[in-house]
Amino acid sequence: MIKNFTVFKRKLSHVCNLKPYKDTKWLMPNGNPTGLFVYNCVADQKVPVILSDPHIATWYSCGPTVYDSAHIGHASCYVKLDIVQRILKSFFNIKLVTAMGVTDIDDKIIKRGKETNTNFKSIAQQYEYEFWLDMANLNVEKPSIIARVSDHILSIEQFIKKIIDSDMAYVTPDGSVYFNTAKFPSYGKLQKMQDCGEPLSVLKRNKMDFALWKGPKPGEPSWPVSWGEGRPGWHIECSAMVSKLFGSQLDFHAGGVDLQFPHHENEEAQSCAFHNTLQWANYWIHVGHLSVKGDSKMSKSLKNTISIPELLDKYSADTFRMACLMSNYRYPMEYSDQMMQTAEETLKKFKFFLKDVYVYVNNNALQNGVYKDKLLDDLQNVEYQNLKFLKSDFDTASCINNLLSLMSNTNNIIKEKNGEYYPVPIILIADYVTTVLMKFGVTLKENTEDSVSNSIIDTLVDFRHTVRLNALTRKDKELLNACDIVRDKMKMIEVQINDSNKTASWVFTK
Ligand SMILES: [Zn+2]
Incomplete structure (x- = not known):
């Protein structure tokens, strides 16, 4: 009964007339407000998070194209998304059903296979294995569902077929299928651009049209479909897989900011066309770009990438996570040793504090003080403010600053010469600091279990x-x-x- 009711509410939420939010292109879903506000690129401002059931949300992240080892750019994207997911779950009591797409069919994978004389499937398996290992070492939680493109060819075919049948896409003489952007007036709602990033082709009817399906090429893998053969385009994978998993609407859709256009724009357009709806993903979560200080761009060809094992050889996963927490998920991050050292120092301050509290509360030589209400008031204040920061687009940087000042005030008391003894509020403060950090996914583990x-x-x-x-x-x-x-x-x-x-x-x- 409850399940049916949820489905019913979900259907209603896109059938009803959705209203634009404050004259923006973003449509406010029907449902229950969670009290959270997140930045949405469609509205170009923070919008209220409204869910059908305020304690259940669906989440899809665009995952890796598995043709090479992941680098610190991937690390920052997935650690930051992991932090946001953990906040939704542990601070706002939202049960998340998470899925991540893995692109295991792609030009780059096929090229790599040819170069190394290996089947493209082996290349994909090898780098996907490495990716999950890297994520585990960064303490990134695995998604509930891993969706691999190669397992969803049938769903992709059916998805494209329906768009062709509804006359929003067309088949070209080479067996490719293009989405007809002229038939989708709200194309460009995520980001206004002059072209779709794909090369101009005589086969395309409009400049902005993009490929849903690529016609067959000799010597390359292809799959038979009702209009011929070939392989899926990149954008269609995510839409088809998400629709199969979550139906006609998605709460959160995440990825790096570089995916905003054209990838997410195209996903939104083709999904709205498929489901005949005005809005498919309600909340776009885009992680800011990571660059290496001094380098204009990090790329394999420039040989200036830093792999995840290289990063973890130098700094702990906790230190990297602290750097991510201190920069907020949406902002660009400039990686440097100085940035990492600042994160390391901050992490150490927390660790020292927790050890000092342990020594303080177990030091019976101290004089008994009057129970200090002020300390409890301070703690309550910080708890309240932190929740406010997190409600406003997951502002973890302000949270960390707030914890640092709470810690510094508490340190003044526990390190005071001839100080008094207030074990109860001091333990509560230390417990709170530990809980917040662990909710963010900081393990506080020492590098040895010995x-x-x-x-x-x-x-x-x-x-x-x-x-x-x-x-x-x-x-x-x-x-x-x-x-x-x-x-x-x-x-x-x-x-x-x-x-x-x-x-x-x-x-x-x-
Ligand atoms: Zn995607």
Whole structure:
């Protein structure tokens, strides 16, 4: 019963007269507001997120074309999308059904196969395997459904056939099929452009028309279809696969900002034509571009790409995620060692804080203080503000700043000389910081699970701390110098010691 009701509500939402939002081209869906606002390129502003069921949403991400290894550009796109998905799920209690398309039939894959004398299918399988491994190492959650183009040829054929039958697409003499943009007046609603990015062809009726299907070429893979043979165009895959999985409407559609035009524009046009609707994807989530500082463009041909294993060899997945959190999903990101070091320092501040809290609450020598309501008020305030930031287009950067200032205020209390003891609010603050970071997908894991080496480091750091305090009291320069040498040597094995007068804590720097 409930299931039928949901389907009924979904149908209604596009059959009813949808109204333009504030004189924009974006149509506000019927349904229940979630309280969230996200930027939508069709409206060119933040729009309210409205779902049929406020706790269920469908999400599709355009995935990789598996012809080569993924690089940090892919890493930033999928880590940022992972962060947005985690926010929807854990802060707003929305159950997401996620799907990702994998393009395993493509000119580049076929070319790579020819170059290496390998079947194109093996090339695709090899790089898809590598892609999921990279994603797992970046702590990116796997989608609920992985949709491979090669498994959906029949759905693609049926999708194109219906558009041809409705006279919105035409077959050309070479066996290709083009979408007739002249018959779709709202073409260009995502991004106004002069041409569709495809080469001008004598076979095309209009400049903006794009291929749904490519006619057969000798020596290249092709599939038989009712109008001849050949293989799918790139744009059609996502529309056909999403329609098969989620029906005539999609809540969130995500990908890198470079896909906004022509890929997503074309997806929207052909899907609206297929479903005879005015709006197919309600929310476009576009991730800002990542560039490498100093390089105008990162590309395989320029040999300036950084692979994901290369990235993770130098920095942890948590550090990279922190950099993504600090830049917000929609904005461009300029990758540099300096940016990564800032992210690493920020992550370390959190780790030190959590260790310092542990030492503080277990330090029975402190005097009992009056229970501090102000600390709880501060915490409540930060919780409220953070939710407000996230509701407004997933503003994670402001959230992190907010956490840092909460942490710095709390640090002033726990590091105060002759300070008082407020374990309850301090533990609540530390729990909140941990929970928020983990909801963002930061694991806070040390780079080793080896508890023996951890306890050896604990012992050494404690011992050095006692020696250092004594040396400070006695003003013993030689001993203090020895303590500094120990600290520097520990740093070389990626253990950073944080000295203070009361406690000493440490973190792995990687
Ligand atoms: Zn796509």
